[in-house]
Amino acid sequence: VDQPKANYNVKFQELSQTEEYKDYKHLQSVYMADTVTVEHQEDGIDIKAKVIAYKYDPIKKEYLDITIGNFKESFTDVSGRVDLVQEELSNMPGSILDAAKANATSLINSGFGGHVRIYPDRILIMDTKDEKSAKKVWQWNLNGLGYSSTGVNGPYGTAITSDGRIVADFITAGTLSGNLVQGGEITGATLRTSDSVNYVNISKQFIRLYESSRTRVFVGYYKNSRNEIQPTLILGGDSDSTGANGAIMVYQFSDTSVKSGGIGITKGLDGNGYLNAASLYFSQTGNAMLDADKMIVLNAQTDMRFKVKDQFRFYRNDNWIASIGVSSGGDTDIVLPNAMIRNSSYENGYIQIKTALGSYYHGIIASDFKVSSKETYKTNIRSIAFSALEKVMEWEIKQYNLKNDIPKLYEMRMNRKEGEPTITTDAIPTHYGLVIPKEAEENGVGLYGMLSQLTSAFQEYVIKTDARLEELEPLKPKGNIKHRNRVKRQRRPSRHVKRSS
Template sequence: MGKRDLNVPLLYEANETEFLHSGICSLSETVRCEVHEVMNAEFELELEYPVNGLHAHELINGRYISAFVDTQRGYNPFEIDTVEKDLFADTFIVKASHQTNQLRKKMVKEFKVDKVSCGMAMNRLKNALIEPTSIQFYSDIETLNSTWLRFKNALACVGGVEGSILDTWRGEIERTTNKISMLKKRGTDSGVSIAYRKNMTGLNINTDTLDMVNAIMPYAIKAVGDSDTVISLSENYIYSPDFVAGNEINAVEIDYSSDENVIDEKTLRSVAKNYFSSSVINEPILDLEISFQDLGQTEEYKMFQNMNRVFIGDTLSVFHDELNVQTTARMVEFTMDSLRGEYVNCTVGSVKSDLKSTMTAGMATKDEIEAGDNRMQEYVDDLTKQITGNQGGNLVIRPPEKPAEMLIMDTDNISTAVNLWRFNQMGLGHSKTGYNGEYTIGLTQDGKIVADLIATGTLRAIDIEGVTISGSAGYFDVLYSSFLPSKPSPQYREELQMGGGTGFNLQAQSTTKQYPAMQVRLNTNGDLGLAIEAVNENTGAIDADRVVRLSPFAGIETPLLQSDGWCCIGANPDGKTASIDRHTWVSGGGPQLRYVPHRASNFETASSEEYKKNIRKVKKTAFGKTAKQVINETDVFTYSHIADETNEKKIGFIAEQASDSLTTADGKAIDLYNSVAWLYQYAKENEEEKEALKAEVKELKNLVNKLVKEVSE
């Protein structure tokens, strides 16, 4: 490959964010440039440049080197970390890390999300940064999860510590220019196959059969009332398809407790028998290390030529003839000769690394005990102190014969005792006012607990009535409320539901109608936005003309932007707007356009060169017409609006009879900004003609004067 074919690295300033131009300079004298990436771990560059090179003095820490990574991602920027002199050569060794590593410098005081998708978590993390960043955050993982980190850098929150997004959502990190993504899975099925043979040059293979499993022991533990039911198989195991009777069993347990379809042994067996069809747990783990430098031009080299179209994360097939196994593996690491666009070496195997092994950030420092746990511990400590700090009381069995009750009192005499516990067939109670009560703490035989305060770690309840909860955080799978206000009619029942896959949903429904009249919903499973919608009470259909939807992704969606009760602005999907009389819209059977005036101190049209391109001065026939022709093609009319009951007389244009240079693309409206520009151009051309005529008149006047003088003489 000739020098003209090299992928020359480019050098950029430290504050560069776009990398769309040629930068400070091209580093064409580069001796060596290699990019090294490990799945979910480091992404680095090492460059060798002559000490006496033309741009050696420009290689400064913090600047970026944009270098070729692969044909999928093209050039990517790497921030210079160190510049060292090679002791054995007249070159500098420059080490740089991918642009997204700048997130190590962006700090977060607190990053807390609860039951959100990974995409939402990535967005929340970016918003939590103390200092902004130009790096984009993205994820395609829709699984809901929660995490909480404090006082960390942004890259640690992405994948560097326990509780990070990588640790919690279990994705795969992809890093490109100006973007860091957490993907379900990187790469595709490459369709490439490698057949391993012993003593192949340039290829080392590690075969791990230690964790191969040929059977699973499925089980499920289901809560039924206050007890747990254990479900397992009478035959104990589900075997892999290649298991042969008599083989040694190597099994693992698989928990199906969270599977709602598993309710008994039959359903457990049905679900578990499909385990091996979706898992490779019964296959050996093959890790291949391929060195293209060692391959040289050997016979095996031809076999690996198709590796040039395999990228990190891609899956390929591996056949091991000694084990007689066909399995799949993924490219998880590579070193690229960036100058030539060829692999130096790569590893095909299992994803093992993550950013935790490559960063110096400490482990996450979550609060081990949250506020609720602290409060519970206070109660436990208080109970322990009271029980262990007392020497007991006076135990009395009264009366000595049956039936009897047990008393524990502060004196040994019932008539003088004030604080006492009384335990008999009807229950257990405590009184601070003597034997006959009142009893303010107790447990009755029919299941009632009476107490001023109940401290509990977990409370399971069917119904909780007449309660006020304060000073605590509530966590609900589903929160539901239904309230019917008092009369007069018609009564509209207010129903609120949160969670359970519905997000937030508030409805107002008449007691006489089948469907609600209005609903407010915050959807967390789809369009991710807030909607206020009018509903047909008889059919349940949402009235598309009476909705307001607000989303950080889709913006504002509404057919009406109502002003002071009489005028609305309607906007269609392509952004065209019309003024609409509100009463005509509501009572007239739909959007019957009635144009009404708008009044403002000024209407401004964006006209900065920031918004325009291909800027050229207008020539007289730039559009095939002169401004004079455009004006002559367009007549001015008087008219009145059809919907104007006053028949006010106006002057203006008729779009169908105006020059196409003045009308919009659909031919239904006049582009006023365009019209002003043509009129201005016409005025300029008239001014030029006027000046030319003035010069001509002056010349004729001089000629006449000259002739008059000659005649006089």
């Protein structure tokens, strides 16, 4: 049932000041903001009302009348709201300034009641009559105005002082101007450094630098397509589609067990995030990757050094094609899918062509081999002091199979079907050449030296053969001896007979 609103003005004679009733003055007292019950017997309703005004005669020191009514909340009922301003402001919807104005209006308009003490040097507004028991206190004096929730002696958490200082948990304003804003923590929805087209905008966890009203730098974080927190710095765009066209992006994945990050230049945007045309990626595990859609150029004015503990590996379309590394014996190897190029001090600096695992030597196919044979490179040049023919005749040419061909033979034998001919060494290549008996002293022969000895032996053989033939059968002059020195017969000119027509 709705209760009617009513105000009552009660004129009375204060009996507490009379001699007859002075002993009963403490039985009942009514003060400002006290609630009393007014009975309307004819209407059958009771209305609770508060003391909202009074008239006092300071000469006679007695109250003349009081006004009571079911008015707005008193000061003592709402003063607690002052201590909750921070919570209310943080939860207010819409315009913060409008909400703050409405909140302040509500607090002030409902702040009736309390006890006012006026002194020559100060004014006190308290929640109790006694200064000693008062908790909520407003004090105004020559040095300023302040509010304390802990009594007259403070501390005053809200204050305006004569030296130009304002002390408050929150200051809400339409425009706040000043040369310096200084503090441990400044909280707000958005900070903008200038009203021009060039400014810095700070909003929540984002910082944006504007030039000509366009975002040139973005600093912040967001959740990527994998729902990971990604702190990001964007140069030349914002955290939207403007950052997807040639912006420099520095990012870090911070929610993963292994932290990683990178820097790149963007070329577009898809469902998984930004696409990089070129980027440098690195992880907490010590891995790094330089990636580019087109070309990577490394340029140095003096030298360029690459250091690696294991191997340099080369790939094409994710397929391994080569490696450069050092073997356990200290050899430098270029490893290819089916062969190895090795440089070893054990072979006196000779380049070796071996199988991919380095177990055996491999062959070479070439259109020509040219040996550097200039006199400029040689010294102590002299004729051969031994019989090249005799040495060549000492060579023992053998036929053999290479050990690295034997696995192929075994594989063919394993795959042979029943009834097929037996597979022998004829199924693998047969080679011809020298077999070195003293492998501890040397492990190969020089083809150029061997060919040179063979050439010298052939020359020696031809010379000896010609000399032997000269001894057995002197060379005869060419032609017919009978007709030598005979005058040759002259031919007659041919006759031409004219035919008759």
